[in-house]
Structure formats: C-alpha cells, structure tokens
Amino acid sequence: MRIGVDPDVCEAHGQCSVVDLDLFPLDDDGYSAVGPDREVPPGEEEAARIGVDACPVRALRVLLG
Incomplete structure (x- = not known):
C-alpha cells in the first residue's frame, strides 16, 4: 500500500499526524x-x-497499484 499528498491542496490542519506522526510527518510549517x-x-x-x-x-490519498 502507498499513500501520497497533494501539496497544493494541503492546508496544514495536521489531522493526519494526530493519527500517526511517523506515518504522516509534518514539515517545519x-x-x-x-x-x-x-x-x-x-x-x-x-x-x-x-x-x-x-x-x-x-x-x-491511497495510491492504487
């Protein structure tokens, strides 16, 4: 399984990192x-x-394939 982020859509809410910071790291901003x-x-x-x-x-998103 693979995941990806669209940086043009991300608004830095950080809800993903609350689930798992290792899996969903955040940058300095x-x-x-x-x-x-x-x-x-x-x-x-x-x-x-x-x-x-x-x-x-x-x-x-979860990436297919």
Whole structure:
C-alpha cells in the first residue's frame, strides 16, 4: 500500500499526524511531508487509511497499484 499528498491542496490542519506522526510527518510549517508516493510499512495499512480519511481537505490519498 502507498499513500501520497497533494501539496497544493494541503492546508496544514495536521489531522493526519494526530493519527500517526511517523506515518504522516509534518514539515517545519505544519504541512504534510508525506510526499507524492510513500510506502506504508506492513501492518500500518489501517492507520494509513484512517490518516488519509482524517484530512479535512482531502489532500491525502491511497495510491492504487
């Protein structure tokens, strides 16, 4: 499973990092530092889905394939 963030949509709400700061790191300004394509470690898939769903502006996504 992979996740990604659209930096043009992210508004630095930080709700993803509340779910799991290691999986959803923030930069120094509070914006998502996930990047466009990040591998989710085995066993962290549920936390990844919850973190993606926590974004109020839908800047995060689960990547297919």
